[in-house]
Amino acid sequence: MISIGIQGAEVIKTAGSFLLASHMHPDGDAIGSMIGLGLALRDIGKNVAIISGQPVPPSYHFLPGSEMVSTPQGVHGRRFDCGIVLDCTGLERLPEEVNKLFDCCGTLINIDHHVSNDFFGAVNIVDSSASATAEILYQVLSALKIGISPDVATNLYAALVTDTGSFRYQNTTNRCHLVASLLLERGADHHLVQQCLNEQKTLASIRLLQKGLSTLSLDQEGQVAWMTISRLNCLDEGCRMEESEDLINYPKSIAGVEIAVLFKEIGDHEVRIGFRSKSFADVNALAGRFGGGGHMRAAGCTVKGTLQEVEALVIDAARDYLQKKREVL
Amino acid sequence: MISIGIQGAEVIKTAGSFLLASHMHPDGDAIGSMIGLGLALRDIGKNVAIISGQPVPPSYHFLPGSEMVSTPQGVHGRRFDCGIVLDCTGLERLPEEVNKLFDCCGTLINIDHHVSNDFFGAVNIVDSSASATAEILYQVLSALKIGISPDVATNLYAALVTDTGSFRYQNTTNRCHLVASLLLERGADHHLVQQCLNEQKTLASIRLLQKGLSTLSLDQEGQVAWMTISRLNCLDEGCRMEESEDLINYPKSIAGVEIAVLFKEIGDHEVRIGFRSKSFADVNALAGRFGGGGHMRAAGCTVKGTLQEVEALVIDAARDYLQKKREVL
Structure with missing residues (x-):
């Protein structure tokens, strides 16, 4: 159970104006949490501004209240009683022009679920056992007896769904399902x-998937599986590289595979690499060999070279890593 | 909330031996419900047999207790105090040799969540608002104060996950999430x-997906999307046709598409067709034009002809259906 603390509760109750923001390239949890909290505070008569360095991606325009999110320019020169940073491990992860705005805020509140959060707030509501920041927000709103409207519930439910891969990822807990249940009870629009x-994918992204799948390879032991996405394929299909985010789930989904790798050609002789592991491999360590990092089960790095060169180099390293693991066992 | 009734509760408490079964080609809810209930009854000292016309598919062998499921031959000649049929709309959906066994049972209990259930039991515990039979079972076990072990919880959780598409389908409700939460609390192994x-897919099924996606087509208005799977593709990849079940989600996932169609060549001049609709189209009616049926949002039929012939015929009908809808609006 999270604790808001007396100071946090007092600030939220008494402050009249709030500035809400989240990390660069906001994902579903960041966006749903900002809008959900923004709507809930507005519903009790607070003055709320939500700012984002990047506009809300079109795929999240369906969220009720998404029009509340504005650019940093929109609030330039204004002062706020309270600033709330959501789903963000540290202030350096805020877009620079957003970060500056928090200088014009009274109390800074930090609400997050990342284990690496650096407690940058005057008030820190951080719980790394929560599946999503939205799960914490539900508890904060309940504890403060702030009403949760159907629109607020829809935003928080969308945030839960995106951060848990619709309850498939390992961060899904009994509390996560309980909050999901309570949000549907409060009118979240599941459908x-x-x-x-x-079900709002572009035809281009499906064609990119098809081209990606045609490159699917498996090593001799069947433990490393990988796919490549070339810039040409992206251009051919009129896709943005972001639309290939979840492709790594396909090599990972194969029985027996321990390490899945996705190679994306992001520039001339520059390849972005995503790693996933299923059970025991530490892909954070593997990505570290190439100057990257992340978590044990999900990590990434960027390597200079052609797709072919980088593919050979990295797959060799992954196989070598597993070979050493096998020798130890 | 479901009601077990005094008779149902009495039978389950007093009976010493139970025969459990479900419908032909059992899915995740059928299998998880049978094993989950079987384990729970065995835990309180009951004698339990679980029978299935078809063996448990390899993809469900991970379920704790899956070895309890046997063939009808295994219990031939035995008598049972109580028979429980799970997740089955009517006795005619039981494999014939299983159906016969229920003649040698005392009270017949029918536990199901399908709206078309025909109340064939002496005791009927039917709730069409439940997402899965496992959701009802959780309530039955709780009401009877029968303990739910981690293994029972894992089976029921797996059943919920399969019948709701991991909480993505429209049958997901607040109660469904609540039961999921309580099952994880009782030790269900989410991971x-x-x-x-x-993540136990075959490489062959992914290669089949890739070949299927290469046939993806969209009509001029972007409202009908379809894919074809030829027998040759299946043979080439060493796939069973069943492994193509969820491919229809790909054409359905495209923005703007209302009707998705999957054509599977199941024999010489014989094509199995799956339909899905997103918002308004009645694919039950559409499948009906070809002698098939189902629900408004999911239906199917089998049509004689080559893939090319059947594809042209059915897509014309789907476009014609939508054209008429547009004229009415």
Whole structure:
């Protein structure tokens, strides 16, 4: 159970104006949490501004209240009683022009679920056992007896769904399901969320998937699987590289595979690499060999070279890593 | 809330031996419900047999207790105090040799969540608002104060996950999430379930997906999307046709598409067709034009002809259906 603390509760109750923001390239949890909290505070008569360095991606425009999110320019020169930073491990992860705005805020509140959060707030509501920041927000709103409207619930439910891969990822807990249940009870629009998140793909992104799958390879032991996405393929299909984010789940989904790798050609002789592991491999360590990092089960790095060169280099390293693991066992 | 009734509760408490079964070609809810209930009854000292016309598919062997499922021959000649049929709309959906066995049972209990259930039991515990039979079972076990072990919880959680598409389908309710939460609290192994259900795919099934996606087509208005799977593709990849079940989600996932169609060549001049609709189209009616049926949002039929002939015929009908809808609006 999270603790808001007396100071946090007092600030939220008494402050009249709030500035809400989240990390660069906001994901579903960041966006749903900002809008959900923004709507809930507005519903009790607070003055709320939500700012983002990047506009809300079109795939999240369905969220009720998404029009509340504005650019840093929109609030330039204004002062706020309270600043709330959501789903963000440290202030350096805020877009620079957003970070500056918090100088014009009274108390800074930090609400997050990342284990690496650096407690940058005057008030820190951080719980790394929460599946998503939205899960913490539900508890904060309940504890403060702030009403949760259907629109607030829809935003928080969408945030839960995106951060847990619709309850498939390992961060899904009994509390996460309980909060999901309570949000649906409060009128979260399950159909809207699932349809807009899963059934609004572009034809181009599906064609890119098809081209990606045609490159799917498996090593001799069947433990390393990988795919490549070339810039040409992206251009051919009129896709943005971001649309290939979840492709890494395909090599990972194969029985027996321990390490999945996705190679994306992001520039001339520059390849972005995503790693996933299933059970025991530490891909954080593997990505570290190439100057990258992340978590044990999900990590990434960027390597200079052609797709072919980088593919050979990295797959060799992954196989070598597993070979050493096998020798130890 | 479901009601077991005094008779149902009495039978389950007093009976010493139970025969459990479900419908032909059992899915995740059928299998998880049978094993989950079987384990729970065995835990309180009951004698339990679980029978299935078809063996448990390898993809469900991970379920604790899956070895309890046997063939009808295994219990031939035995008598049981109580027979429980799970997740089955009517007795005619039981494999014939299983159906016969229920003649040698005392009270017949029918536990199901399908709206078309025909109340064939002496005791009927039917709730069409439940997302899965496992959701009802959780309530039955709780009401009877029968303990739910981690293994029972894992089976019921797996059943919920499969019948709701990991909480993505429209049958997901607040109660469904609440039961999921309580099952995880009781020790359901979320990681095992999600990993075994989502990450044990064959390389062949992914190659079949790639070939299927290469046939993806969209009509001029972008409202009908379809894919074809030829027998040759299946043979080439060494796939069983069943491994193509969820491919229809890809054409359905495209923004703007209302009707998705999957054509599978199941024999010489014989094509199995799956339909899905997103918002308004009645694919039950559409499948009906070809002698098939189902639900408004999911239906199917089988049509004689070559893939090319059947594709042209059915896509014309789907476009014609939508054209008429547009004229009415």
